[in-house]
Amino acid sequence: MAYHLGIVSGKGGVGKTSITASIACLLAEDGLPIIAVDTDVDAPNLAILFQAKNNQVEEFKVQTTEKASLIPDKCVHCKLCIDDAFCHFDALKWDEENLIPIIDSIACEGCGACKLFCPEGAFEVEPVNSGTINHLKSIYEFDVITGETILGAQTSGKLVTELRKYADGVAKEESKEIMIIDGPPGIGCPVIAMLSGLNYVIVITEPTTAALHDADRVISVINNFEIPFGIIINKADMYLEGNKQIKEYLNENNIELLGEIPLDSKWPYAIANGIPIIKAHPNGISAQNLKEISKKIKVKIKENSK
Ligand code: SF4
Ligand code: SF4
Structure with a gap:
């Protein structure tokens, strides 16, 4: 069974996917057998950072939704x-x-009431395509598996579960012992499906009240699953009072700080060009900090295998 490392934030826009991409690259550079999985099925873009979009191994449709x-x-x-x-x-x-009657297929939740109540049995409720799973080769010598919902599918959580099952199968077949899983934002069904069975979670936040609030919400879900976790503060020096508040929160709740990444003018170039910061600026300040964080992650992986 692979070591499952998840990365979540609770809030979008704090740099979760960019940091996921860099950690995946760093672990792969150290020779760890990794596979990357993007469970942000409503807005997947991890594959873009690995420039994997045009290098497909497999693509198939998944039916996790029913419609009338x-x-x-x-x-x-x-x-x-x-x-x-x-x-x-x-x-x-x-x-x-x-x-x-005309059925609005986007609004239809597949509840089956129409099928039950129509005296003539004129409605049918059947599974329909609700998303795709893509298995791609990244240019960084590891595979990336992504899921993507179809408009109106409304079952992202089920798609994440199917995606995880497929990724587990690939990891087993290809002897990939480390799975890096980029999580969806929020605390809904997709996040719950993503957190299931993880060995460790990295929570990314930034020093703003909204980011800490959302991190706290996702941490309460992680605690329900009793999964060990630590925090990375991204753009750590963006707002010093906010940074102080996060540190107080971590102390009060006895949460491990894995590291901080400062505001770094090199990020916009890396993001705009779809390159993990660790590859775009391997000697920059962000890369140095990410390398330190990656070392801590490797220790956790090693401890788990004892
Ligand atoms: S009653 Fe349920 S299955 Fe029928 S159209 Fe409405 S949501 Fe869809
Ligand atoms: S037969 Fe059924 S589907 Fe047709 S109008 Fe009546 S209730 Fe609606």
Whole structure:
């Protein structure tokens, strides 16, 4: 079983994916057999930082959503499905010209009420494509596996679960002992599906009230899973009072600080060009700090394998 290292932030825009990419590259440079997984299925972009988009190993569709469809021949145009409001998601509208219901496939949650209540059995509820899983080769000599939801799929959590299963299969087949998993923002189903079974979590935050608030929320979820974790403060010197507040929070809650990355003018170039900072500026201040953090992660991986 691979060592599963997750990276979350609770809040978007704090540099989670960029830091994930650099840590993955650093571990790979040290010869660790890694595989990277992007579970931010609503906005996946880890593969872009690894320039892997055009180097596909496998792509397949996943059906984790159900949607209603109408069997027009069975409909007797009674309009009960509209007048009696079968659908609590407002997904049924009436087609005045053809005298049949129209299903808004984005609004439909696949709850099955229409199928249950239509006296003629004119609705069917069936699985539909809800996302894709992509297995790609990065230019940094390790694979990256990403998931991407289809518009209106509404089941990101299930897609993350399928993605994790597929990634576990690849890791086993290719003897990749370390899985680096970039997590989704927030604390909803996708994050819960992502956190399941992790060995260690890195929480990325920055010295703002909003970022600390969101980090605290995701930490409460991590604590529920009883997964060990530590914090990285990104843009650490952006707001010194905010930095102080984070340190107080860490002390009060006995949370490990893995490291700090200062505001660094080199980041915009790296991000704009889709290059992990560790590759764009390997001798810069951010790279130095990330190398120190990476050393700590390696110790944790080593301790786990004892
Ligand atoms: S789908 Fe069913 S409930 Fe709706 S109009 Fe047709 S027969 Fe009536
Ligand atoms: S399956 Fe549920 S959500 Fe979808 S149209 Fe039927 S009643 Fe509405």
